[in-house]
Amino acid sequence: MTTLRRIRVELSFLAALWKTNLLAALEYRASFISQVLGMLLNNAAFLAFWLLFFQRFPKVNGWGMRDMLGLYGMTATGFGLGVVLFGNALSLADIISQNGLDPYLSLPRPVLLHVLASGSRISGWGDILTGLLCMALLGPPDAAAWLRYGAAALVSMIVFISFLVLVASLTFWIGSASALSGSAINAILAFATYPMSIFDGSAKLILLTVIPAGFIGALPADFVRHYTGRGLAQLAAAALVFLALALIAFHRGLRHYESGGLATGMGG
Amino acid sequence: MAAIDVQDLRKQFTVKHKAAGLGGSLRALWRPRLGVVEAVRGLSFRMEEGELLGFIGPNGAGKSTTIKMLTGILHPTSGEARVLGHVPWKERRQLAYHIGTVFGQRSQLWMHLPAVDTFQLFGRIYELDPAETRRRIAMLAEAFEIEHLLETPVRKLSLGQRMRCEVAASLLHRPKLILLDEPSIGLDPVAKQRIREMIKRMNAEEGVGVLLTSHDAGDIEALCKRVIIINHGQIVYEDRLSALKRRYLTEKDVSVRFVEPVTVDVAIPGTELVKAGGGGYGLKLKVDTARTNIAEVLERIGHLGEVEDITISDPALEEIIRTIYEQAALSGDGGSANPEASDAPAT
Incomplete structure (x- = not known):
């Protein structure tokens, strides 16, 4: 099978999985609407706090409300896309430790792609909407800026999901990385919603490598504001490197997978 | 093909062993004891x-x-x-x-x-x-x-x-x-x-x-x-x-119901009395057909009294399998209980 046909087949499979996820989410309409609205409100409360803050201190180290809208909007979009399209990334450590990979391993599709896309967090739609609203508030509408926003959000999502896969893959060696995964998610989201300018050299290095929060919020948001070839290259390289590391870690770990007798199922 | x-x-699995209680958990944290299970x-x-x-x-x-x-x-x-x-x-x-x-x-x-x-x-x-x-x-x-x-x-x-x-x-x-x-x-x-x-x-x-x-x-x-x-x-x-x-159906289960109550006072050779109940009306026997002819057993049963109903059945497959497990356990190595097993698959 040619590479092009293989990509087409996998994309078609992904589209079918996402459609199935959406069907499952829409089975519970009231829950769907309440979760999306709840997340919108949650994000609005967070932004309202910053609005009050910047009304009192309009510029902090060169940063104002517009910068915060751009940063928070980007983080929300990247996170939202990640948990809507690859929702099982949040529970991958549990899935591995509870033998949940078995059904995916008995089907002819790439295991990691299949398991990640078999779950979707409805609240992520609220995050995506938050991101779009933030971008709209930053207006006026500019096609190039929206295009940059789309590309940057894609990088933000890829780095976020790859980071979660890397941490969850530790389960293959240490038996359970659920608590570690939870801490990692909290840490990366917390750091992603602060501007990089408040961190010094070594902290910055950590936020671009060990906990790559910089590639989820600040750098993609900068790229949306001002296009530079260097910014584009940095984002593309980050997405490729973290994706490659995640794929290597997961597939190396898969050789150590020890499926026991617990009862588990598919879907998210 | x-x-x-x-x-x-x-297939071997590595398993961690831990003594009971907090002390055991702390020791396992410091120096885990690993064992191998052959599944x-x-x-x-x-x-x-x-x-x-x-x-x-x-x-x-x-x-x-x-x-x-x-x-x-x-x-x-x-x-x-x-x-x-x-x-x-x-x-x-x-x-x-x-x-x-x-x-x-x-x-x-x-x-x-x-x-x-x-x-x-x-x-x-x-x-x-x-x-x-x-x-x-x-x-x-x-x-x-x-x-x-x-x-x-x-x-x-x-x-x-x-x-x-x-x-x-x-x-x-x-x-x-x-x-x-x-x-x-x-x-x-x-x-x-x-x-x-x-x-x-x-x-x-x-x-x-x-x-x-x-x-x-x-x-x-x-x-x-x-x-x-x-x-x-x-x-x-x-x-x-x-x-x-x-191979394993050398035993038959025989259940009898008599018209009148009977007394089973003499053992029938090659049989094992499983149950005599029902106020003397019922009788259950296990017959080893390798030791005794089933027809002989039926004749002996007929001498006990007039038979109203009789059922002769094979033991359930579960029993056969239990026998095989027991034989394997006795042999100690879990090896095949049927060394001459035919290679030919069923068609």
Whole structure:
């Protein structure tokens, strides 16, 4: 099978999985609407706090409300896309430790792609909407800026999901990385919603490598504001490197997978 | 070509041992004690295409571990296996197009959606043409009598209904072989019977090979012509089901009901009195046909009193299997209880 046909087949499979996820989410309409609205409100409360803050201190180290809208909007979009399209990334450590990979391993599709896309967090739609609203508030509408926003959000999502896969893959060696995964998610989201300018050299290095929060919020948001070839290259390289590391870690770990007798199922 | 060819397959798991209590936990944290559990110990067997093979054993015998190695879910510690010409753990995806799997304790269906949505997703997973998927769903729905269930969310189906949908889903892509791991677990006798009939029908109509693991001897008795019994990760018996019965059916259970109460005061040679009850009207005997002729026993029973009803039955397969386990345990090595087992598969 040619590479092009293989990509087409996998994309078609992904589209079918996402459609199935959406069907499952829409089975519970009231829950769907309440979760999306709840997340919108949650994000609005967070932004309202910053609005009050910047009304009192309009510029902090060169940063104002517009910068915060751009940063928070980007983080929300990247996170939202990640948990809507690859929702099982949040529970991958549990899935591995509870033998949940078995059904995916008995089907002819790439295991990691299949398991990640078999779950979707409805609240992520609220995050995506938050991101779009933030971008709209930053207006006026500019096609190039929206295009940059789309590309940057894609990088933000890829780095976020790859980071979660890397941490969850530790389960293959240490038996359970659920608590570690939870801490990692909290840490990366917390750091992603602060501007990089408040961190010094070594902290910055950590936020671009060990906990790559910089590639989820600040750098993609900068790229949306001002296009530079260097910014584009940095984002593309980050997405490729973290994706490659995640794929290597997961597939190396898969050789150590020890499926026991617990009862588990598919879907998210 | 053999559907499955397994040579000296082994699987070891590393397990952590810990003494009870907080002290034990702290010591295990500092210096963990690791041990090795051999789940599968040098398994070798062969299964032909289209064959119905039963893989039977108690909990923890190594059945599921073997199935997981044969589907590519687990890598073996050592040994070789080919399933439909593929090495499962190296060519997992290529193999998955040609096999179907059903794990009785785990659902492949999306719980919150009607089964038909999972069927359609499976069509995409196996790269079937949409029209072919629709035709196949209609055909399987008719064969498994699930037409009326297809649009009901899976979470609202009974276990028996769900299991029919699971087996139907595993056949959507016309596999050459299906591996069923405890498909009847938790089902009532009627639901079990329906699943067995449907599997038998698909084997006859589509020639799909079936490797069935179960600890319910009834599944094997109803479906399989050849049986492999494993215990502690090793084969303890392998032969045709008919040969198994012939070899181990040297005992008959005899139940008698008399017109008048009788007194059983003399032992009948070659028999074991299981129960004399019912106010003297009833009698249950176990007859060793290798030691005594059943006709002689019946004659002796006739001398006890006028017989109103008599039933002569073979012991249940469970009992035979228990005997085999006991023999294997006595031999100490878990080795085959049937060294002359025929290689010929059932046809």
